[in-house]
Amino acid sequence: MSNNSVKPTVKFRHASFFTGIGGFDLAFERAGFELMFQCEIDSFCNRILKQHWPKVPKATDIRKVTYEQVPFAEVWTAGFPCQDISVARMGPRSGLRGKRSGLFYDFARLVGEALPRVVLVENVSGLLSSHGGRDFQIVIRTLAKLGYAIGWRVFNSKNFGVPQSRQRVYIVGCYRDWQTPAEVLFESQRRKRNVVTSGQDGKKTLSPFKKSFGDSVKGPIVQGLAYCFYACSARHTGTDWSRTYISYPDGRVRRLTPREGEGIQGFPTNWTLPNDATENPDELDTLRYHAVGNAVTVPVIQWIAKRLKDALIRKGIEEKKVSTLPELAGVL
Numbered sequence: 001m002s003n004n005s006v007k008p009t010v011k012f013r014h015a016s017f018f019t020g021i022g023g024f025d026l027a028f029e030r031a032g033f034e035l036m037f038q039c040e041i042d043s044f045c046n047r048i049l050k051q052h053w054p055k056v057p058k059a060t061d062i063r064k065v066t067y068e069q070v071p072f073a074e075v076w077t078a079g080f081p082c083q084d085i086s087v088a089r090m091g092p093r094s095g096l097r098g099k100r101s102g103l104f105y106d107f108a109r110l111v112g113e114a115l116p117r118v119v120l121v122e123n124v125s126g127l128l129s130s131h132g133g134r135d136f137q138i139v140i141r142t143l144a145k146l147g148y149a150i151g152w153r154v155f156n157s158k159n160f161g162v163p164q165s166r167q168r169v170y171i172v173g174c175y176r177d178w179q180t181p182a183e184v185l186f187e188s189q190r191r192k193r194n195v196v197t198s199g200q201d202g203k204k205t206l207s208p209f210k211k212s213f214g215d216s217v218k219g220p221i222v223q224g225l226a227y228c229f230y231a232c233s234a235r236h237t238g239t240d241w242s243r244t245y246i247s248y249p250d251g252r253v254r255r256l257t258p259r260e261g262e263g264i265q266g267f268p269t270n271w272t273l274p275n276d277a278t279e280n281p282d283e284l285d286t287l288r289y290h291a292v293g294n295a296v297t298v299p300v301i302q303w304i305a306k307r308l309k310d311a312l313i314r315k316g317i318e319e320k321k322v323s324t325l326p327e328l329a330g331v332l
Contacts, residue, residue: 013073024077027301036071044287062106067113079122080104121171148173151181157297164226164264183311258288266298
């Protein structure tokens with residue numbers, strides 16, 4: 001077969017904001033995108049990003065970034081801080097008025113100046129209820145006023161091949177393109193559901209959180225499905241972490257290790273273990289727990305990125321066909 005018969009690979013570009021430990025970036029790379037830019041303020045996360053992407057341009061404080069600093073990319077992603085929005089927060093939620101979650105406005109400023117073709121935003125499902133839904137309305141209206149058609153959907157990580165119940169809302173905005181958000185987030189056909197047989201005299205359905213696996217004699221014994229790792233990542237002995245634990249027949253229990261946390265978030269083993277680590281083990285574990293707990297679940301983003309790439313390719317083919325119509329009319 002000659003080289004002329006090989007179809008060229010379509011390469012789209014991706015810019016990442018509120019990058020964290022690079023969950024978006026890893027997923028988009030796996031889907032065939034080229035990473036052009038990262039913006040993350042946390043120093044530990046930046047050590048991890050530099051380790052995995054040493055040559056990618058980086059910025060720290062999004063409040064000081066100008067759109068001229070961001071290399072061209074068709075897709076921008078942002079998992080803006082959720083601390084002021086999350087229902088796991090103790091006390092009233094500040095929402096978008098908060099110092100951290102309010103950084104969404106800085107992202108929106110950059111979007112309005114650069115107008116990338118697609119934006120993908122991820123946050124906790126609490127965004128939908130924050131201030132009675134007004135914060136979510138602000139996010140949607142802000143992007144819509146900039147010219148973006150919006151679609152959104154709540155996904156649970158447990159449906160994407162990882163043993164963790166983690167609900168997040170995903171927002172896709174496409175500049176002056178009302179079709180692509182729905183194409184990316186929603187499937188045109190329903191798949192067969194995995195229905196548990198039940199009835200009046202049938203076996204009682206067991207909660208997936210109560211199913212366990214492991215060696216009942218020697219241990220360890222693990223839950224079949226973990227609770228949201230963010231709620232289990234604090235470094236204290238409250239009930240937050242004890243909902244997801246590893247147990248042993250002799251009565252011992254322990255929390256998940258950072259390495260196990262990486263696994264239920266879909267990251268490669270020891271993704272958050274820095275080569276230049278000088279911290280003591282407990283301090284390093286705390287940094288890794290926090291970083292993994294704040295990350296996106298990689299398989300979920302990869303599913304979205306793959307569908308987004310397919311949609312952009314289809315859109316490009318359609319646009320090319322339209323552009324050739326005048327030429328064809330001239331020939332005819």
